[in-house]
Amino acid sequence: MSTLEKTADEIVITDVLIVGSEGAGARAALEASKRCKSVVVATKGVVGKSGATLTADADIDIDSRSAAELFGLPGDMNDSPEKFADDMCKEGEYLNNQRLVTIHCDEAPMRLKELVDWGARIDKLTHAPGHTYPRGVWVPGTEFARVLTKELKKRDNIKLFEHMMITDLLTANGCVVGAAGIEITTGKFFVIKAKAVIFCTGGAMRIYPHTTAPDELSGDGLAMAYRVGAKLIDMEFPMFLPYTLIKPDSLNGVDFSYLLSAYVQAQALNRHGERYMAKYDPERLEHSTRDVNSIAAMVEVLDGKGSPAGGTYLSLKHLPDNLIDFSAEWFPSNISHWRYGGFNMQDYLPDLHTQAMETSPASHFWNGGVQIDEFCQTGIDGFYACGEGTGSIHGANRVSGNALTMTQVWGPRAGIYASEYANGADSGNIDLDQVAAIKERLHAPLQRDAGVDPIALRKRIQDVAWNYVGVVREEKGLLKGLEEIKAIRSQLDQVYVSNKAKRFNHEWVEALQLENMLDVMEMVAEASLVRKESRGALYRRDFPKTDNINWVKNVVVQQDEGKIATSVHDVELDKYQPTREIREYGSKE
Amino acid sequence: MANEVQTITVKVRRADPDVNGGEATYQSYSVPLEPGSTVLSVLRHITENIDRTLSYYRSCRIGKCAGCRMVINGKTRLACTTAVTGDITLEPLPGYPLIKDLVVDLSAERGV
Numbered sequence: 216m217s218t219l220e221k222t223a224d225e226i227v228i229t230d231v232l233i234v235g236s237e238g239a240g241a242r243a244a245l246e247a248s249k250r251c252k253s254v255v256v257a258t259k260g261v262v263g264k265s266g267a268t269l270t271a272d273a274d275i276d277i278d279s280r281s282a283a284e285l286f287g288l289p290g291d292m293n294d295s296p297e298k299f300a301d302d303m304c305k306e307g308e309y310l311n312n313q314r315l316v317t318i319h320c321d322e323a324p325m326r327l328k329e330l331v332d333w334g335a336r337i338d339k340l341t342h343a344p345g346h347t348y349p350r351g352v353w354v355p356g357t358e359f360a361r362v363l364t365k366e367l368k369k370r371d372n373i374k375l376f377e378h379m380m381i382t383d384l385l386t387a388n389g390c391v392v393g394a395a396g397i398e399i400t401t402g403k404f405f406v407i408k409a410k411a412v413i414f415c416t417g418g419a420m421r422i423y424p425h426t427t428a429p430d431e432l433s434g435d436g437l438a439m440a441y442r443v444g445a446k447l448i449d450m451e452f453p454m455f456l457p458y459t460l461i462k463p464d465s466l467n468g469v470d471f472s473y474l475l476s477a478y479v480q481a482q483a484l485n486r487h488g489e490r491y492m493a494k495y496d497p498e499r500l501e502h503s504t505r506d507v508n509s510i511a512a513m514v515e516v517l518d519g520k521g522s523p524a525g526g527t528y529l530s531l532k533h534l535p536d537n538l539i540d541f542s543a544e545w546f547p548s549n550i551s552h553w554r555y556g557g558f559n560m561q562d563y564l565p566d567l568h569t570q571a572m573e574t575s576p577a578s579h580f581w582n583g584g585v586q587i588d589e590f591c592q593t594g595i596d597g598f599y600a601c602g603e604g605t606g607s608i609h610g611a612n613r614v615s616g617n618a619l620t621m622t623q624v625w626g627p628r629a630g631i632y633a634s635e636y637a638n639g640a641d642s643g644n645i646d647l648d649q650v651a652a653i654k655e656r657l658h659a660p661l662q663r664d665a666g667v668d669p670i671a672l673r674k675r676i677q678d679v680a681w682n683y684v685g686v687v688r689e690e691k692g693l694l695k696g697l698e699e700i701k702a703i704r705s706q707l708d709q710v711y712v713s714n715k716a717k718r719f720n721h722e723w724v725e726a727l728q729l730e731n732m733l734d735v736m737e738m739v740a741e742a743s744l745v746r747k748e749s750r751g752a753l754y755r756r757d758f759p760k761t762d763n764i765n766w767v768k769n770v771v772v773q774q775d776e777g778k779i780a781t782s783v784h785d786v787e788l789d790k791y792q793p794t795r796e797i798r799e800y801g802s803k804e
Numbered sequence: 805m806a807n808e809v810q811t812i813t814v815k816v817r818r819a820d821p822d823v824n825g826g827e828a829t830y831q832s833y834s835v836p837l838e839p840g841s842t843v844l845s846v847l848r849h850i851t852e853n854i855d856r857t858l859s860y861y862r863s864c865r866i867g868k869c870a871g872c873r874m875v876i877n878g879k880t881r882l883a884c885t886t887a888v889t890g891d892i893t894l895e896p897l898p899g900y901p902l903i904k905d906l907v908v909d910l911s912a913e914r915g916v
Contacts, residue, residue, distance in 0.1 A: 261910050264871035265863040357868055377911055378903075400903050429863040463840025469866060557867020557885030563840045670852050712856075718822055719859035719904040721851065 218647045222654055223395075224403035229255040229374070230637040231630075232394055232407050234381045234436060235415030237266035238619060239602025241363035242326075242626025243413050243633070248370040250634035255407060256367070257379040257396065259431050263364035267417050267428055267603060267618075271359070272474075272549060274341050274351025274616035275623065281324035282352055286331065288340040294348035296320035297790070303617065304791035306345045307582075307610025308751045309767050310449060313789040315608050318589055319624050326623040327352060335362045343615035344504070351616040359619065378719075379405065381435070382727055383653045384412060384443045384598065385645055391443065391597035392643030395653050399724060402717025404654050408645060410637035413591070413629045414440060414600040415622075418581025419735040420453070421728075423685065424677040425577040426468045427456055436604050438731035440585045441738065445593045447772045448606035449583030450735075451742035452752040454613065455686050456579035457508035458483070458501075460572060461526040466563050468577040471555040472529055476501055478550075479542050483512065484528040484571065485520035491527070496801070506612070507801045509576035510754045513686035516575075526575035531567045539567055576686050580618060582609045582752055583742075586771065591629035597636065597643070601629035606769075611751025659708070660726040666711030669726035676703060676732050684740045689757040693744045700737050707733070737779055742770040745781045749800040759800050763793045810837045812888065814846055816858065817895040818905045826902070830893075831855075843876055843883035843892065847906075860906040873897050874906050 219226060230251035233244050236258035247254045258265060278299040283290030299320040304311050331337060335358050342349035367373055381396040385406070393408040419434025420426040441447055458473040458481075460466045475481065483501050485491045495511040496503035503511075512527045522528055531539055543552050553560040564572060584604040591599045602622045609617065660669065683696030707730055714722045748762040749755045769784045811834050819828040833850050847860050862872040865884045872883035875895040883894075900908035 260863050261861065261869075261871055264869040264910060269868055270864050270866065360869075375911070400907075400909075429865065429869070431863060463845075464838060465840050465842040465845035555866075556864075557882050559887075562887045714856040716820065716822070716857055716904075718820055719907050720857075721859065722856040 219406065219645055219650060222404075222647065222650050223406040225398070225405045227255060227376075227405060227407045228642070229253045229407065229409050230411070231255070231633050232257065232409035232412045233415060233630075234258075234394065234412065235266065235417060235602070236262045236367075236375065237363070237415075238268035238359055238622030239626035239629070240413075240415035241367055242623060243415055243601060243630035244373050245366055245370065246627045246630025247413075247634045248373050250631065251637055252372060254370075254373045255376060255409065256373060257376045257381050257394075257407065259378070259380045259399070259435070261377050262367065262375055263360040265429060265431060267432060268622060269356040269360040270427070270429060271356030271619055272470075273356045273619060274343065274353050275327060275619035276346070276350045276614065276616040277323040277327050277352060277620065278320060279340070279348035279350050282340050282350065285324055285328055286337060286352065288337075288352065289349070290340060291348040294350070296323075298347060299350060301791055302345060302347055302614060304610065306612050306614045308612065308761065309763070309788065309791065309793040310610035310751070310769055310786055312607040313787065313791060314589055315587075318628075319608055319620065322624045323620045326627060330354070330359070330362060330623065333362050333366055335359070341616075345614040346616075354619070356619070376405075380724060380727060381439070382657055384439050385649060386443055387643045387646055389596065390643055391595055392645060395650060397657060397723075397727070400719055402720060402723075404657065406645065406650055408642060410640040410642060411597050411599060411633040413633045414585065414598075414604070415602045415626060415629070416604055418453075418584070418603045419732065420578040420581065422677065422680045422732045422736050423453075423578035424467075424674070424681050425459065425461065425575050427459060427470050427577050427579045428468075433728040433732050434735035435728065435731045436600070437584055437738070438734035440593065440598075440600065441734055441772070441774055443595060443598070444774055445595055445598065446586040447584060447738055448586040448769050449610065449742075450606070450738040450772050451746050451770060452582035452611050453578055453739060454580040454582055454752040455505070455509040455576040457505055457512055457576050458529050458574040459577040461522075461524045461575040462573040463563055466558070469555070469558070470577070471550060471558070471560055472572050472574050474550050474555070475546070476529060478546055479531060479534065479538075482530045482533060483508070484530055485515045486522060487520060489520075491515050491520070504801060506752060506754070509686050512574070512576055514756070517687060522573045524573050524575070526573045528571035529574045530571035532569060532571065536568045580613060582606070582611065582613055589628075590632040591625060592632065597640065599629045599633040601625035611753065657727060660710045660712045661715060661723060663709070663711035666709040667706045669710050669712060669722060669729060672703065672706060672710060672729055673725055673732070676729065676736065679703070680736050684736055684743065687754055687756050688743050689755060690744065693740050696740050697737070700733060700740065704733055738772045741779050741781050742772055745770045745783060754800060760797050761800050762797045763795050764797055767793055811835060812837045813891045814850065815891070815893040816905065818858070819902060820904050821902065837888065841888040843874075843881070843886045843888055843894065844872060846888055846892070847883060847894075859904040871910065
């Protein structure tokens with residue numbers, strides 16, 4: 216028996232390993248299964264019952280003309296993939312990689328067509344802000360989950376591993392040769408040997424205490440990529456959605472209130488009853504952009520004008536009672552009759568005729584991530600990435616509806632190119648010392664009898680992220696945040712899990728997520744510190760202008776000899792060019 | 805006392821196939837009833853503050869993924885969107901292989 220067999224509880228061998236099973240991961244797997252003998256999909260949750268895709272509420276963008284030609288929707292024939300790309304670059308404030316944006320817009324219609332051919336039901340076409348033409352084809356996130364799960368099941372050479380938390384990439388001679396992790400249902404330590412690994416692991420919205428995202432999105436993929444030396448780009452641009460519920464606690468991050476504010480004139484109030492949006496966007500007020508609304512709310516809170524729960528109030532009280540009652544009837548189907556998701560909102564909201572909701576911005580999307588090229592390569596042989604948590608496509612901000620497009624265009628590309636690589640590669644040698652060290656690190660919190668509580672530490676990480684690396688950032692706060700990160704990091708080797716059971720031990724999972732959350736927060740803080748301006752989803756209170764003369768640049772973060780290093784790179788501008796000027800934040804061209 | 809917090813009893817069916825041959829027992833927890841409590845927020849309170857060994861699965865928290873389906877007071881419901889107003893009894897979804905406590909193997913649903 217070799218040492219690997221003694222060290223690992225289970226060894227799996229495959230051509231391609233895909234980490235993440237939803238929008239991007241499922242599409243990568245479907246393409247890989249056509250080209251490779253064996254494909255393994257590992258997900259921390261349950262296939263079709265986890266991840267951000269199914270929570271999408273939900274339009275998928277393609278150019279309006281293709282929407283008309285391919286699906287008979289009332290699209291505008293004046294639109295084109297080029298015009299879609301132009302809007303992406305405008306919204307991304309020209310930090311997008313324009314080669315990737317061109318591919319994105321060109322391939323989107325064909326990928327949606329495939330999804331529809333597999334049985335996805337599409338509905339109307341919507342025209343969301345940021346788009347010159349109506350481009351949002353309405354497909355609920357749950358429909359993606361249903362169709363993709365069905366397709367995955369049909370392929371005999373795809374093996375699904377659920378409740379599998381991949382914790383580390385395995386490397387040999389500078390190449391990725393597999394991954395290791397814990398099967399949560401059994402507590403077994405797995406080693407998966409793969410000729411190529413694709414990360415479809417999503418964003419890190421859970422580093423913040425308020426988020427619209429599912430619980431499991433703790434940035435594991437971003438942190439693992441960082442720790443093997445991959446480059447991460449645009450990490451200073453986590454996106455926030457305003458007016459999500461902060462009360463009751465059980466509905467923290469639910470965006471019903473945000474959706475509602477799009478249809479009736481709600482008033483955002485601080486603790487003095489002041490309609491504070493008048494200071495930030497006197498014309499559009501609460502109908503300003505998501506970013507400006509989020510930033511305004513957070514400035515009010517930071518200036519001591521927030522609500523008891525640390526948000527601001529969103530009120531309908533100024534509206535007549537019968538208007539409020541009638542609105543429930545004509546609201547769009549996803550929020551009509553005070554129903555949202557599976558909630559009867561009247562069980563959870565105060566009486567809106569007399570009281571306001573307490574709301575807060577919540578972390579909603581991850582614009583930046585692992586830097587990829589047009590073949591989803593990361594710069595490390597054998598390591599590919601796609602979907603949310605990869606950078607270069609959205610730039611500094613994403614247009615509405617483009618998160619789902621990203622999964623459907625880039626998932627297949629990653630599947631294709633990783634398979635081609637795998638078919639020409641030899642199985643790498645697993646470094647036994649590396650595997651042994653990983654196993655020891657993962658099990659250390661279970662073996663300690665006393666120490667730091669992982670749940671308390673997770674809450675501390677989230678508080679630091681919110682207070683210093685959150686919606687509003689400035690140098691002083693970012694430096695304080697980095698100090699806190701250092702202090703928290705010094706406690707990681709004392710984290711102890713009180714539950715010693717190996718089977719479905721969520722306290723252990725929480726402990727294993729801590730370093731990932733911390734690594735991601737450090738990347739956001741360092742990248743934000745470098746960028747001395749405000750742009751897209753990043754607002755620097757101390758540098759409130761958008762500087763298109765000096766800052767049409769990407770910040771790249773990379774680990775160098777165990778330390779975090781940042782570098783600044785000019786964007787290769789091609790067809791789409793910004794006006795070279797310094798302007799007020801939020802006043803787009 | 806006007807400010808006294810109402811507490812409820814949460815009875816949970818527990819079983820670990822690794823322990824006592826997987827024999828099931830019911831365990832009761834006393835949990836403060838916060839305004840707007842859901843079954844999921846109650847479970848979160850238990851695992852964060854009372855008993856770290858209790859296992860349940862959840863993802864989206866908004867009634868879309870249906871991963872937190874379980875039997876609540878005898879009826880199959882989603883933990884995340886079911887409001888709690890009094891004592892509750894929680895049991896795992898029947899008809900699926902049990903993983904532990906309230907977690908079942910949902911892959912059976914895909915017919916794999």
